[in-house]
Amino acid sequence: MGSDTIPLLTPYKMGNFDLSHRIVLAPLTRQRSFNSIPQQHAILYYSQRASKGGLLIAEATGVSDTAQGYPNTPGIWTKEQVEAWKPIVDAVHEKGGVFFCQIWHVGRVSNYEFQPNGQPPISCTDKPVAPQVRANGIDVAKFAPPRRLATEEIPLIVNNFRVAARNAIEAGFDGVEIHGAHGYLIDQFLKDQVNDRTDKYGGSLENRCRFALEIVEAIVNEIGADKVGIRLSPYANYMESGDSNPDALGLYMVNSLNKFGILYCHVVEPRMVKVGEKVETPHNLLPMRNAFRGTFIVAEGYNREEGNKAISSGYADLVAYGRVFLANPDLPRSLSYMVRKMLQLI
Template structure:
């Protein structure tokens, strides 16, 4: 009987999603990635000890985890209680969290983030205006925060960065990357998606500049690529990934030709030799719903020669497995499924039932509820 059970588990292991993958110098034991998920539980913008349990619960030997978005400077924040990586105290707070992941054999990348105009004066130093590629405010006004912690404030009109100020932001990304490596992270992911600062430069329906950082496709991509170059020079390109969402219009940020934008960025990132490209699929036009689309990431996949990660509301094992099996991606990032199932890899390996997520607890002010209290299969 015991031998039969072992053979059964071995057969279930033999799906593409659960096969090893070499990502630059990193040897991954499977293709399932913890997507970067803001949880709003880092009080005073500082990672907290309860994050040790949260991340280690989701760690497997040889598995890749990407941290929640971490601010690169005091101007980067756009949500309450998101972590930072610009201060010494942030580095020290991250160290035991990273150590916990490493002690279980996990590979941990820190997502570096600047919210840009997706912010309010309340989060900015001295109540200044948020910064952006533009001075155009977000038209789709809404509260800033999450369920159970709504803040009665719209996004504030932004300050258009000068060329000199852009250089300072690039340096902030560089320093944040250096800090992340000091904290013990294996690498960094540059957040260039979802309508945040880098995306505000990429998308031509936001970026209305007339200098070297606006206008043509090459000019709009200049700032993101300069960030990647500075970070790669600091920590090594083999330790750098980037997240993109060319087809999405999150936070009132869209482009008139997302296909061309995506392929250009994928090719440019490949030439810079970074570790991976992490792309949100075209069907995720809005943040919480999937739509039918004829668009595909095939050309981006072809243009980028490193490891290619896709994200797009994946919850089903077989659907994600087909993506890897067909060669459409090397790795698949899971958000809500990994949040609600800390042992997601084991459940996929056994083809076991998944826990349902509870959206109402995604962002509540609680270090346990909706954070570290989802049951394991063994429970």
Template sequence: MGKTLLLSPYKMGRSQLSHRVVLAPVVRARTYDHVPQQHVALYYSQRTSEGGFLISEATAVSETGVGGFLNFPGIWTSEQVRAWRTVVDAVHEKGGVFFCQIWHAGRSHNTSAPYGKTPISPTNKPLTPELYPGRTYNPPRRLATEEIPMVVEEYRLAARNAVEAGFDGVEIRAVSGCLIDEFLKDSVNDRTDKYGGTLENRCQLALEIVEAIASEIGPDRTGIRLSPFLLFHECSDSDPEALGVYMAQALSKYHLAYAHFIEPRIDVFGKISETPYSLGPMRKAFKGTFIVCGGYTREEGDKVIANGAADLVAYGRYFVSNPDLPKRFEVNAPLNEYDEATFYSQDPVVGYTDHPFMEPHL
């Protein structure tokens, strides 16, 4: 049995990786009161291998940014920084490389949680009530132009806090209808100032955040995740390929650690669907490490690395249910099936840290 290309080494920025299987930033909703507990450290430690690369779940840059989502982590307080340090230490003890994904929820603020602040957005257009089961939404407040630098500052401070907590870098979350994604996409962004209208203007906020974070912690500690094709929280673009290519080209000048793109074949619920689009144009436009994510199997991951379509492949659902996923890929072992009903159950064990490892003889 030949060695899979997914298990070949790769140099990403300042980090030497022993393989190319990345833990995707999967929401787990087990961080009570927005502060990581010991079971969070165990979860990430279980999925750490020597020289493996992990990206944390979405971590809010501010109280407003957490968007009312219960049990989502934050990194805006000293208590959160101290708690994350314990998690990061557990990953580093096993030789892993760990980036913190930082975000602001924008208008996707979940009002079914006890949180009283009005969500902010590039628009005042509301989301459809009960768009997804169990979630309700308040109408957002359109950010004034002069307020936007304060949002950029929140991201910069969150990146600084992440490094203080020991993270090796940060990934900027610009996917799935969060605040940055709302600015990027023309179905939501109806502004008439310098942050709206043209493609260049709609990308302005994202690039200002990238520049602020890269200046604060270094470009080789800075990554970004984008989903130009994904429709989530009623956030889509009329020309997603042009959006993706423009961002890929604009990001290249910063010499970032990586750009991380979600495949256009992934729909709102993470299922694979037919599409005429690919990430090829974005891969060609971005000069740097390129990560792809989107329902990959072991064989498909090998293929995209072999043909140069990606440098690293992020896995979410199967990394949730297989904490030793890189090892299983190495020996081509069977995978544990995942149970979507437990993805966000908020139980500190069930569906979180109770997934079995391979038997030692495999």
């Protein structure tokens, strides 16, 4: 028996990419990109977590100056930002890693201080998010009432995503992951708890998914479907973005994504309804997994045993890890070493 019998350590062909293992670095917001410009210390952070044939997904990266909702998160809408990303991407490639840039817009999860000229944040709605206790359990985040986007403005936001994807490729990234999860702008359009529009972007499931799919189509046309992934969280209720029928939402989205032939779909487990909070649930991602024709990545709350089971059972192709990857920068190698030591004791 060798480490190649451990499911998480088996190779996988993801489109044009030959991955040496199934462990993915999840996108983790770091808030260390001063003035929205990636800093040199990110070279160390990402290169430490890079491995030959390992997939890394960069922290959420803003597509425009209205996309920000947290201090010091990176952007990719200016030439300066693109140039700042280049040595970081190069460092990952020098280690043999595959690097995707997660592109996002926070929508209403923002306030005046993060918006150009102190304007209101934008969303599909004018309903504000209630104050939220931050992850430290102490501080409270407050959000400004958003401005509802006019129908004719929405193509401009779609174009922001398209340009951001093009910029990511210019910076050297292997592809992009569209952030359509966790209560941010795309998720705000998707979820009926938030989306109260009466135009072609609201109401029916098809209409609520239109914005997300227009973004996917624009990016596929710009950089190619083989370089595009998306992250979804149909079951989550982050930032007051829940949905009355997440099963239908998830299935409609993956079936629609199949029409574009994108590389992967990265989905948050139903048990993670809110940040850091596991719950018992009758739902699972198997229907989405079975319907989607590309690579299927699962995330949130996985330990080693659960990750191995997800791969061996066919529930997922890849498993994304966050906290454990933060604590163990060489996670794939550490797991391989641990397995070898365990086998020596048998």
